[in-house]
Amino acid sequence: MNWYLRIRKLIQKKFPNNKFLHRYFGLIAFIIVGIISLFIGNHVNEFWQRLIILSAIYVIMAVGYNFSNGVAGQFSLDPNAYAAIGAYVAALLTMSPETKENVFILEPVMKPFDKIQLPFLIATLIGGLAAAFSAFLIGIPSFRVRGDYLAIITFGFGEIINVIANNLVSLTNGALGLKGIPEYTTLAWAIGWAIFSVFFLWHLTNSQVGRILKSIREDEIAAEATGINVFRWKLFAFTLSGFFIGIGGALFAHYLTTISPQVFTFFLTFNLLIIILIGGLGSIVGSAIAAVLFTFAFEILRVFEEGIHIGHINIPPIPGLRMVVFAILLIALMIFRPQGLFGDKEVSIK
Amino acid sequence: MEKIYVDPLDPHYILELDHIWIKFGGLIALKDVTFKVKKGEIFGLIGPNGAGKTTLFNIITGVYRPTSGKVFFDGDDITDLKAYERVWIGISRTFQNIRLFKNLTVLENIMTVFHFKKLQKWGPFFVKFLDIFPYKWWEAGLALPKFFKFEEKLEEYALELLKIVGLEDYWDWKASSLPYGKQRKLEIARALATNPKLLLLDEPAAGMNPQETSELMEFIRKIRDEFNLTIILIEHDMKLVMGVCETIAVLDHGELIALGKPEEIKNNKRVIEAYLGEAI
Numbered sequence: 001m002n003w004y005l006r007i008r009k010l011i012q013k014k015f016p017n018n019k020f021l022h023r024y025f026g027l028i029a030f031i032i033v034g035i036i037s038l039f040i041g042n043h044v045n046e047f048w049q050r051l052i053i054l055s056a057i058y059v060i061m062a063v064g065y066n067f068s069n070g071v072a073g074q075f076s077l078d079p080n081a082y083a084a085i086g087a088y089v090a091a092l093l094t095m096s097p098e099t100k101e102n103v104f105i106l107e108p109v110m111k112p113f114d115k116i117q118l119p120f121l122i123a124t125l126i127g128g129l130a131a132a133f134s135a136f137l138i139g140i141p142s143f144r145v146r147g148d149y150l151a152i153i154t155f156g157f158g159e160i161i162n163v164i165a166n167n168l169v170s171l172t173n174g175a176l177g178l179k180g181i182p183e184y185t186t187l188a189w190a191i192g193w194a195i196f197s198v199f200f201l202w203h204l205t206n207s208q209v210g211r212i213l214k215s216i217r218e219d220e221i222a223a224e225a226t227g228i229n230v231f232r233w234k235l236f237a238f239t240l241s242g243f244f245i246g247i248g249g250a251l252f253a254h255y256l257t258t259i260s261p262q263v264f265t266f267f268l269t270f271n272l273l274i275i276i277l278i279g280g281l282g283s284i285v286g287s288a289i290a291a292v293l294f295t296f297a298f299e300i301l302r303v304f305e306e307g308i309h310i311g312h313i314n315i316p317p318i319p320g321l322r323m324v325v326f327a328i329l330l331i332a333l334m335i336f337r338p339q340g341l342f343g344d345k346e347v348s349i350k
Numbered sequence: 351m352e353k354i355y356v357d358p359l360d361p362h363y364i365l366e367l368d369h370i371w372i373k374f375g376g377l378i379a380l381k382d383v384t385f386k387v388k389k390g391e392i393f394g395l396i397g398p399n400g401a402g403k404t405t406l407f408n409i410i411t412g413v414y415r416p417t418s419g420k421v422f423f424d425g426d427d428i429t430d431l432k433a434y435e436r437v438w439i440g441i442s443r444t445f446q447n448i449r450l451f452k453n454l455t456v457l458e459n460i461m462t463v464f465h466f467k468k469l470q471k472w473g474p475f476f477v478k479f480l481d482i483f484p485y486k487w488w489e490a491g492l493a494l495p496k497f498f499k500f501e502e503k504l505e506e507y508a509l510e511l512l513k514i515v516g517l518e519d520y521w522d523w524k525a526s527s528l529p530y531g532k533q534r535k536l537e538i539a540r541a542l543a544t545n546p547k548l549l550l551l552d553e554p555a556a557g558m559n560p561q562e563t564s565e566l567m568e569f570i571r572k573i574r575d576e577f578n579l580t581i582i583l584i585e586h587d588m589k590l591v592m593g594v595c596e597t598i599a600v601l602d603h604g605e606l607i608a609l610g611k612p613e614e615i616k617n618n619k620r621v622i623e624a625y626l627g628e629a630i
């Protein structure tokens with residue numbers, strides 16, 4: 001049920017006296033995974049390297065999304081909005097004033113941004129904070145009322161952000177988007193942030209904070225009857241989740257180097273939703289693994305969509321195949337493993 | 351918050367309900383209910399189905415606001431406190447239809463509850479809760495030593511409590527996979543984990559066989575003495591109520607129709623009428 005507790009008990013049994021290991025086995029495991037993926041990433045060609053970076057970005061967004069959706073059980077539909085906010089804010093902060101002047105051909109860029117240029121790390125953090133703040137603002141009215149309003153409100157917000165991205169030309173350059181964003185998202189940055197996000201949210205999920213959020217997910221009335229300020233904690237989970245998705249968005253912008261409203265449509269939300277369902281709602285490590293599997297499967301299936309020629313065998317291109325495959329996978333998962341690969345909460349249609 | 355005293359306030363009482371009314375649309379669920387509960391007693395609340403017993407619990411715990419009337423706890427007017435704040439000051443409950451955190455383990459169900467903060471406006475009175483959740487969320491996320499130290503402590507506390515209620519062998523079971531009687535016990539243990547002064551049990555013996563019921567009677571007495579509690583008990587099982595309660599209040603159609611010692615209640619004419627000759 002609880003993988004963290006299970007693994008910890010196992011380690012405690014195997015190494016009864018190694019207190020350091022009891023506490024930091026997670027950290028050690030994550031660092032090892034990070035080093036291995038860095039090593040692999042540095043010894044493969046650019047195609048695979050970019051794929052590793054992309055999957056690391058998906059890991060960040062997926063664990064962030066799962067924190068509010070799976071751990072706290074607050075079903076929202078707007079991670080694309082927070083990714084967009086993180087991406088645009090960070091990109092505006094790292095692009096040089098000259099580039100911005102060249103890119104914004106319709107209208108000049110808004111006031112403070114025309115002169116500012118900040119280092120990548122700080123820009124990323126500000127992007128994350130901006131996303132977190134908008135999640136906070138969306139969370140207040142959504143959580144004040146009981147019931148499943150969050151899905152509706154957040155779906156609306158995801159769409160509104162897209163409209164804003166298209167129309168607030170002096171900040172977003174409209175449908176043309178931002179071009180010439182410096183390609184700062186290296187393998188090390190992406191993997192570093194991914195490891196940090198998984199590590200941070202994993203520990204948080206397995207702490208008192210995580211238990212409180214899970215108890216809200218399980219039974220709000222009972223949670224309140226044990227002294228939990230349900231509103232506050234929901235808002236907390238949603239805000240933190242926005243932060244990590246925003247970080248993911250910021251890295252995404254500096255990976256693509258060109259962003260436009262089309263990058264952050266509901267399609268992105270849909271992908272993240274598939275990832276966290278596959279990995280298991282409430283399982284941070286599960287959604288990290290699922291994010292990697294998903295990104296790679298998505299790219300490999302692209303080959304089929306374009307058609308294959310092996311010797312005399314010709315497989316014609318099958319457009320849309322990827323979505324069909326994922327739909328089938330998802331249905332199979334719901335039937336055979338409704339809690340996802342690693343989840344601790346069964347997905348049920350109420 | 352200002353201290354408002356019912357005049358004259360008797361320190362022997364922990365809970366006072368002062369002319370409580372509540373209406374749901376046209377339905378008057380509670381009509382001018384007034385009574386006091388003594389510190390340290392086991393207080394029974396009985397009445398036919400739909401009499402308003404659970405509604406009264408919901409008012410004491412802050413799930414519902416009374417349409418009019420006031421609730422006093424330990425001398426303070428708590429009518430405006432939110433449900434979770436009332437837990438902080440020492441009111442805890444169980445539910446008529448068990449509400450556990452189903453997908454969490456037995457241990458986690460208890461650990462979740464140890465998260466108290468000092469309720470500032472109540473002053474130094476609740477200082478003992480200060481220490482229970484001392485790490486910040488980011489200290490947990492960054493896995494600082496403080497976090498681990500307290501996780502280990504929390505586990506220790508939770509296991510200790512499970513031992514008292516006799517559930518320690520089930521610590522890693524999923525709450526929903528426990529047998530029914532054990533789920534009831536876990537719910538009581540969870541309520542105890544909030545360190546209450548007043549414990550409200552809504553039909554704890556529902557669905558139990560006579561053997562389990564008499565064990566429960568012993569258990570209720572035991573926790574009252576061990577944890578220094580006042581307990582209010584809703585129960586349909588008259589044997590349990592008459593056996594364990596020191597004072598009994600009878601509700602019928604939202605009205606308090608009798609209040610007194612078990613022998614007085616047994617022979618009360620209105621009570622017998624309300625139960626229409628059901629054996630008491």
Ligand SMILES: Nc1ncnc2c1ncn2[C@@H]1O[C@H](COP(=O)(O)OP(=O)(O)OP(=O)(O)O)[C@@H](O)[C@H]1O
Nearest residue numbers: 374377379397398399400401402403404405406446
């Ligand atoms: N939220 C609500 N909205 C409308 N009516 C309610 C609400 N809560 C309770 N009632 C009504 O108030 C009355 C008292 O209900 P309550 O649940 O308190 O009875 P009870 O004494 O606990 O009965 P039981 O022994 O069946 O548990 C019932 O008629 C019920 O339908």
Ligand SMILES: [Mg+2]
Nearest residue numbers: 403404405446
């Ligand atoms: Mg009831």
